[in-house]
Amino acid sequence: MRRELPPVVHEALATLHDELLPVTDGELADYIPPLAKARPDRFGLAVCTPEGGFAAAGDHDEPLTIQSISKVFTMALVLGDRGLEGLLKHVGAEPSGESFNAVSLEEGTGRPDNPMINAGAIVTCSLVKADDSTERFERILGMMSGCAGRELEVDEKVFELEFATSDRNRALGHFMRSAGSLTAEVEPTLEVYLRQCAVLVTASDLAVMAATLAAGGVNPFTDERVMSTEAARHVMTLMATCGMYDASGEWMLRVGSPAKSGVAGGVMTASPAQFGLGLFSPPLDEKGNSVRGVEACHRLAERFSWHAFALPADRQLPAALEDDDAEGA
Numbered sequence: 365m366r367r368e369l370p371p372v373v374h375e376a377l378a379t380l381h382d383e384l385l386p387v388t389d390g391e392l393a394d395y396i397p398p399l400a401k402a403r404p405d406r407f408g409l410a411v412c413t414p415e416g417g418f419a420a421a422g423d424h425d426e427p428l429t430i431q432s433i434s435k436v437f438t439m440a441l442v443l444g445d446r447g448l449e450g451l452l453k454h455v456g457a458e459p460s461g462e463s464f465n466a467v468s469l470e471e472g473t474g475r476p477d478n479p480m481i482n483a484g485a486i487v488t489c490s491l492v493k494a495d496d497s498t499e500r501f502e503r504i505l506g507m508m509s510g511c512a513g514r515e516l517e518v519d520e521k522v523f524e525l526e527f528a529t530s531d532r533n534r535a536l537g538h539f540m541r542s543a544g545s546l547t548a549e550v551e552p553t554l555e556v557y558l559r560q561c562a563v564l565v566t567a568s569d570l571a572v573m574a575a576t577l578a579a580g581g582v583n584p585f586t587d588e589r590v591m592s593t594e595a596a597r598h599v600m601t602l603m604a605t606c607g608m609y610d611a612s613g614e615w616m617l618r619v620g621s622p623a624k625s626g627v628a629g630g631v632m633t634a635s636p637a638q639f640g641l642g643l644f645s646p647p648l649d650e651k652g653n654s655v656r657g658v659e660a661c662h663r664l665a666e667r668f669s670w671h672a673f674a675l676p677a678d679r680q681l682p683a684a685l686e687d688d689d690a691e692g693a
């Protein structure tokens with residue numbers, strides 16, 4: 365059941381929203397018009413706990429395309445379909461140290477580095493068990509919807525524009541097919557991959573999706589088990605090492621919770637058994653992460669000390685998230 369989190373959490377989000385709204389750093393992604401025309405002043409934050417505690421501020425109900433954050437959920441689905449070994453046979457688990465759309469395959473095996481970069485995500489899509497691409501996409505959408513606790517939809521316009529201009533991903537697909545890393549057909553696989561990137565979510569959805577991971581795969585509101593505890597752990601592990609593009613190392617130093625960002629300005633971070641946080645603000649830094657989203661997490665992590673490697677005694681968060689005998693919302 366959904367219930368309000370204590371006022372201190374609402375206040376922390378509202379204050380951060382007001383403090384960071386005037387920040388004008390960062391550039392919008394401009395490779396397709398809907399992203400280039402996004403409003404730079406949009407900024408939403410939401411937090412959700414595994415028990416269904418919820419708080420939000422700003423434009424947390426504003427839709428954005430999930431983009432790269434979708435890679436997490438497709439990976440979870442493939443872990444369910446084929447297990448960790450089945451995934452690792454085709455995709456590695458190492459940070460690439462290169463940009464998200466890099467053409468780099470492991471010597472000897474031809475595996476893309478990890479499922480969080482485009483090459484690895486495209487192969488991961490092809491590994492979802494299904495009779496055809498329609499069913500494959502429906503299963504991916506079902507996984508994302510299960511984590512969000514509502515039926516998500518695709519922004520068809522964004523999908524069509526991405527599909528028409530995705531030369532680099534198309535080239536990656538053909539390159540991987542020639543190397544034997546991708547055995548499925550390129551066009552239908554690319555269609556599934558780009559359709560999953562065009563799924564519409566809000567910062568509130570991202571918080572619930574992250575809370576589902578933090579809860580070990582159970583949606584806090586529907587109580588549906590959408591993935592196994594192991595799958596949730598495995599995806600959070602790769603989010604921790606590879607989730608924030610080339611800034612993943614510094615993110616873990618400063619924030620210390622597994623996270624994934626996307627080119628539309630979404631950020632999702634999960635702290636196991638504690639909370640999921642969803643953020644949305646379109647301007648991106650030079651690494652491709654939301655400027656306000658990253659800064660908000662830096663400040664929150666510093667204030668509440670939720671770092672995965674912090675000593676339990678130093679953590680402020682569990683107390684802040686404790687039930688305040690608040691009413692259900």
Ligand code: GLU
Nearest residue numbers: 431432464482561626627
């Ligand atoms: N649709 C984008 C692509 O594959 C997603 C990029 C991203 O969010 O990093 O190029």
